[in-house]
Amino acid sequence: MRDSWDSLPVLAQDLIIAGALLLPLLVIGGILLRGFRPLPLVRALMWRFRWANLLFVLLIAVSTGMGIGLIAQERGLRTGSAQAAEKFDLVVTAPGSELTMMLAAVFLQPSAVPLLDGAAYDRIANHPQVQIAAPIAFGDSHDGAPVVGTIAEFVTYLSDGQIEGRIFARSGEAVVGAAIDLRIGDRFTPAHGRGSGADAEAHDGVGIEVVGRMARSGSPWDRAILIPVETVWEVHGLANGHPFEDGDRIGPPFTPELFPGTPAVIVHAGELWANYALRSEFTVAGETMAFFPGTVLADLYRVMGDVRQAMSVMSIVTQVLVAASVLLGLFILTRLFQRQLAMLRALGAPRRFVMAVVWGYGVTLLVAGTMLGLAFGYAAALVLSRIVTHRTDVLVTATITWAEVNLALGFLSAMSVLSLVPALVVLTRPVVENLRQ
Amino acid sequence: MALPLEIKDLEVRAGTRTLLKVGDLSAPAGALIGIRGPSGAGKSTFLHALSGLIEVRGRLCWGEVDLARLRPERRTAFRAHNMGLIFQDFLLFEELSPQANAGLSGLFRTRHDRAPIATRAAEGLARLGVPQGNRTVGSFSGGERQRVAIARALATDPGLLLADEPTASLDRRAADALIEDLTGLLRAGGKTLIAVSHDAHLLERLDRVLTIEDGKVTDDTGVQAA
Ligand SMILES: Nc1ncnc2c1ncn2[C@@H]1O[C@H](COP(=O)(O)OP(=O)(O)OP(=O)(O)O)[C@@H](O)[C@H]1O
Numbered sequence: 015m016r017d018s019w020d021s022l023p024v025l026a027q028d029l030i031i032a033g034a035l036l037l038p039l040l041v042i043g044g045i046l047l048r049g050f051r052p053l054p055l056v057r058a059l060m061w062r063f064r065w066a067n068l069l070f071v072l073l074i075a076v077s078t079g080m081g082i083g084l085i086a087q088e089r090g091l092r093t094g095s096a097q098a099a100e101k102f103d104l105v106v107t108a109p110g111s112e113l114t115m116m117l118a119a120v121f122l123q124p125s126a127v128p129l130l131d132g133a134a135y136d137r138i139a140n141h142p143q144v145q146i147a148a149p150i151a152f153g154d155s156h157d158g159a160p161v162v163g164t165i166a167e168f169v170t171y172l173s174d175g176q177i178e179g180r181i182f183a184r185s186g187e188a189v190v191g192a193a194i195d196l197r198i199g200d201r202f203t204p205a206h207g208r209g210s211g212a213d214a215e216a217h218d219g220v221g222i223e224v225v226g227r228m229a230r231s232g233s234p235w236d237r238a239i240l241i242p243v244e245t246v247w248e249v250h251g252l253a254n255g256h257p258f259e260d261g262d263r264i265g266p267p268f269t270p271e272l273f274p275g276t277p278a279v280i281v282h283a284g285e286l287w288a289n290y291a292l293r294s295e296f297t298v299a300g301e302t303m304a305f306f307p308g309t310v311l312a313d314l315y316r317v318m319g320d321v322r323q324a325m326s327v328m329s330i331v332t333q334v335l336v337a338a339s340v341l342l343g344l345f346i347l348t349r350l351f352q353r354q355l356a357m358l359r360a361l362g363a364p365r366r367f368v369m370a371v372v373w374g375y376g377v378t379l380l381v382a383g384t385m386l387g388l389a390f391g392y393a394a395a396l397v398l399s400r401i402v403t404h405r406t407d408v409l410v411t412a413t414i415t416w417a418e419v420n421l422a423l424g425f426l427s428a429m430s431v432l433s434l435v436p437a438l439v440v441l442t443r444p445v446v447e448n449l450r451q
Numbered sequence: 452m453a454l455p456l457e458i459k460d461l462e463v464r465a466g467t468r469t470l471l472k473v474g475d476l477s478a479p480a481g482a483l484i485g486i487r488g489p490s491g492a493g494k495s496t497f498l499h500a501l502s503g504l505i506e507v508r509g510r511l512c513w514g515e516v517d518l519a520r521l522r523p524e525r526r527t528a529f530r531a532h533n534m535g536l537i538f539q540d541f542l543l544f545e546e547l548s549p550q551a552n553a554g555l556s557g558l559f560r561t562r563h564d565r566a567p568i569a570t571r572a573a574e575g576l577a578r579l580g581v582p583q584g585n586r587t588v589g590s591f592s593g594g595e596r597q598r599v600a601i602a603r604a605l606a607t608d609p610g611l612l613l614a615d616e617p618t619a620s621l622d623r624r625a626a627d628a629l630i631e632d633l634t635g636l637l638r639a640g641g642k643t644l645i646a647v648s649h650d651a652h653l654l655e656r657l658d659r660v661l662t663i664e665d666g667k668v669t670d671d672t673g674v675q676a677a
């Protein structure tokens with residue numbers, strides 16, 4: 015049983031779950047409606063109470079949409095941020111908060127971070143298991159976009175080699191992210207600092223030429239300008255990591271004594287399994303700290319998950335309250351229609367028909383509300399994703415999965431069972447009493 | 452098909468109170484009978500008993516069928532096939548067209564019955580001069596509404612028509628026109644009518660008038676118009 019279920023394709027499983035959730039609704043509908051045509055009367059009820067109905071549909075839609083949007087958004091944020099951090103196996107920084115360091119080094123959020131010195135970098139770069147040890151030097155910006163100093167190898171690694179134009183080959187050249195509004199051949203002068211405090215004149219006279227553009231990655235690096243780390247140092251009047259005899263050479267190896275410092279080093283190990291050893295090796299009390307951005311994110315997701323859980327509970331409570339008020343509303347509205355319904359019985363309509371009308375009316379509202387709710391949820395997730403993507407450049411895509419659809423269907427089905435209550439209540443009062451009004 | 456009525460020791464009670472007591476009463480199929488009496492006398496109660504909407508004791512036979520011995524759902528089915536009901540305030544679905552209102556019974560009858568009901572509804576509306584078209588009955592006058600209600604009651608081709616104050620909500624002219632059309636239609640179809648009414652114009656067009664007072668039939672002018 016278990017095995018044959020597991021062997022089914024995921025879509026088939028989802029469809030089966032959806033079917034099972036809808037089963038109560040379909041069974042009740044089948045039993046109540048068989049042989050009858052309550053639709054004209056349901057329509058009459060819909061029209062008679064149109065404003066109240068609209069309100070009910072919106073209430074159901076908003077409460078359903080809230081829950082769905084929340085789940086979809088959180089999942090989008092998880093996958094988006096995980097993808098954005100994918101290339102960053104191991105980050106080495108000065109000791110401090112892993113979260114702050116990760117936000118600065120991986121998500122390029124502006125923050126003041128202490129530097130690692132040349133000796134520390136040298137130790138990392140020369141480790142036999144380390145394939146790439148990329149210094150990441152940030153602090154400057156252009157037009158709001160961070161200007162990040164690093165090495166050519168890292169740019170190639172980051173973009174999977176998908177670069178239009180070419181990689182920077184000497185100091186004063188730049189490769190831009192896909193979202194940067196500069197073309198190949200353009201020149202710009204970086205501003206000192208980022209955001210509103212940036213000083214546009216500090217680096218006057220410095221001209222950097224764009225020579226390449228990376229393919230879109232869905233990470234904040236799409237809005238980054240990458241230049242040789244040497245350029246960053248030179249612009250700030252520091253040594254550039256190389257002795258004069260080396261001329262204009264850029265990239266590693268660097269001379270430790272001439273290495274002005276870097277806030278972070280991104281490490282890519284030759285073999286995946288080496289990462290754990292490297293992390294402990296590069297974690298030196300009081301000197302360096304090494305961490306996996308993936309682990310930091312996982313911790314963050316756990317917190318997000320808790321928040322989501324709390325919000326989910328609230329949204330379920332909301333949904334239950336909405337359900338209760340809709341049922342109460344149905345109850346009151348059908349009371350207003352009670353004489354007509356009694357007249358149906360007087361004309362010889364079976365009880366089941368009257369139930370079919372009342373239930374059909376309730377379920378029409380529920381189905382409309384739920385469908386609209388799915389649309390609302392999707393729209394909400396879409397808008398939120400846009401906002402997050404715009405603010406952070408972490409590409410967040412909103413998707414509605416079967417989990418959300420099934421959540422909504424479960425709610426719908428449960429409510430359709432509860433809608434039998436007003437339908438039954440209508441039948442409890444004797445026909446004659448209702449006719450007398 | 453119209454059915455003869457036969458009542459023996461009929462009693463309707465609510466709790467300990469006796470609302471209605473009718474010893475002997477019979478009427479042939481196709482009779483047009485009026486019922487009058489003061490308010491609270493039990494006229495509507497009698498009509499409800501005759502239509503099987505309430506529990507009764509004794510014998511209440513339409514043809515071979517004794518409603519007093521049928522379970523409620525069986526009485527409902529009997530009503531569906533043999534009776535049409537008309538109310539003082541019409542009880543139409545304002546949101547629906549006259550045709551949809553008149554054909555209402557088709558919504559819960561078998562597929563087989565649907566087409567004839569729709570056809571008879573349309574015929575009835577035409578015969579009663581109800582404005583055609585897709586207008587809903589919400590915009591109809593009282594007289595027009597009661598005509599739609601009559602077409603609805605007759606759409607299932609019942610043998611019996613039970614009416615509670617059918618002209619009470621209409622002005623004189625509309626009431627007279629309606630009385631004319633209704634009695635004509637019923638006589639032509641050989642249908643039985645039992646109508647509670649205070650309207651002298653209606654009562655004088657019927658075969659027989661019963662007076663109910665304090666839950667009893669106190670007068671029966673069965674021979675008057677025969
Ligand atoms: N379920 C009930 N329980 C107790 N008393 C009832 C019940 N139904 C009706 N009655 C009483 O029975 C009496 C007869 O009622 P009914 O409606 O038949 O009067 P009616 O002759 O139709 O009066 P009207 O001309 O005002 O319509 C009234 O006094 C009414 O209050």
Ligand SMILES: [Mg+2]
Pocket residue numbers: 494495496615
């Ligand atoms: Mg009455």
